[in-house]
Amino acid sequence: MFSFFKKKSDTDVSEVEAAPREPSDTPAIPQRSWTERLKSGLAKTRDKLGKNLASLFGGGQIDEALYEELETVLLTADMGVDATEHLLREVRARVSLRGLKDSTELKQTLKDVLYELIAPLEVPLDTSQGKPFVIMMAGVNGAGKTTSIGKLAKYFQNQNKSVLLAAGDTFRAAAREQLMEWGERNNVTVITQQGGDSAAVCFDAINSAKARGIDIVLADTAGRLPTQLHLMEEIRKVKRVIQKALPEAPQEVVLVLDANIGQNALNQVKVFDEALGLTGLILTKLDGTAKGGIIAAIAKQHPVPLRFIGVGEGLDDLRPFSARDYIDALFD
Template sequence: MFSFFKRKKPETEVAAPSAPDSAPVPGAPASEPAAPMFVPGALPTVSTTAPLAAPGTPDAGELFPETAERPTTEAERKRSWMARLKAGLSKTSSNLSLLFVGARIDEDLYEELESALLMSDAGMDATDHLLTALRRKVKEEKLLDAAAVKAALKQLMIEMLQPLQKPLELGRHEPLVMMIAGVNGAGKTTTIGKLAKHMQRFDQSVLLAAGDTFRAAAREQLMVWGQRNNVTVISQQSGDPAAVAFDAVQSGKAKGVDVVMVDTAGRLPTQLHLMEELKKIKRVIGKGMESAPHETLLVIDGNTGQNALAQVKAFDDALQLTGLIITKLDGTAKGGVLAAIARTRPVPVYFIGVGEKLDDLQPFDAEEFVDALLG
């Protein structure tokens, strides 16, 4: 279901969070030394149980329906995903698709199409590019009916979005260290929990770092996901998030974990002092492991439209992003923001999300996305 690429590696058992801090992780050498600490005396706590979540913190159990309720074959999962994607993008889709119903190929159609693209937050640059290319294609190929023009627009949109399509490659480093950023409310912590579950399907052992020491209940929320996924969570009651990240990387190296994911505090790109803290976390991760973080991802709320583009620019300037995860595309009329990203700051989109359940987060596929958008 997921288009990961990874080298074949010996299967590593995932460390269960039910053992005390000093207990060895299955598969690790009995004599391995404890991971070095970044801040003297600031020993991180490895979660052994999931504490009660604060009010308003979603229970991970609500986000994982029983296995029997999920599609059981690859074909069924594909159909189910496409149905959810189309439903999620229906507001954007209706604004675009209805223009071609019984339409004449004239200037009025192009003007209405321009308005619909701008309303979907495709942005002026992407809109001008698409309409210029569409006019040329209609003229050169002598397209005379609305269905043919719609098909031409679909092809142009696929070509525009294709550069954003890139699979997340696993197995390149041991461990693969991922730093996850995003503003508050984008769904960052929930996305980390979903990614951990998906990676386990690919025989990847995962360790999580609760580096969001700022938001209330963020640590507890990540621990709920850790317990549900049977994944160890490195955290501190309080302290420097960079220290938490450093200790997680050291622990992941010592225990032979495949993937280390570092959660970070949500912040607005206009909060310069907090953006500097993000840069510090990235530098400290690099001290814990050369070349890390190997993936620096930004989680974006798809409902924010053009503000999402501003976030991509700001976080990319600060952190040199390697990928995006766009969540909450369900119910929004702003699905065109991917076109704006493709034209302005083409950072790869690894995943898109259209709901709260595990299978509502899937790899981005340009053709699937445009099919859902234009039908």
């Protein structure tokens, strides 16, 4: 199914081209809309947040006891202390300004304030700045980095862009094979290496993309914890080598975050941003957690643009972040 072409015997870098899949006679399964999938994906967070808010917004007087309960609800949704204090301060100010008395009127006020907090994270990714447009992917093992690369490849293909994958995670067992499988599924060429240097794979992939006129290069890198200082230096090296292959690259440096880790995501954002200069985030696995409020915490403490969110395992379950869609799915 694959053909292998040795590029350089001394570095053992290989180019893996996926053969086109045969068309299937199986009838297509009707797809749910993105709004439906987003609501379904945020079900755990919405259930935890919504049920608690429903008891608050069910009528009655707006008083200090209500604000204390609201504070507890926001904190348990993993919005963090800073974001929670900001939201409460803004809600109090608007309640006072508008002379609101009934707690049922608080829901829309909270929605408005939360939207205003996270809306700055909604910055669509512009891939028109350079060809190839190189997206360097970073993140800890288990965050969903390699899977996100496969989904991004499909996303860009749907925009009629050509894509090439660089299997730069040369340390994790099976990472190379996993990316090759994604390449096969999307009919995308993968530049890979049996082992060794992540930077060399990315360098070779960019040169291949330049020769072929490829639009997008998705460069995987080895997963690492922010506390592994020597490995963080290795990922800095990968970025420097990418810049040698293409001075304006990488045009995008993305950190992939697992929504399940909640407030720990903030530390990852801070450390990876310091090391690499992040330009975007991808938040995965929102469908498996009740900690969807972490987006508010990021917006308040370290507002790096949230390019995409993932709410499922399907190829189309990774989409650009929409603050309005997120808020509506969370509350409705």
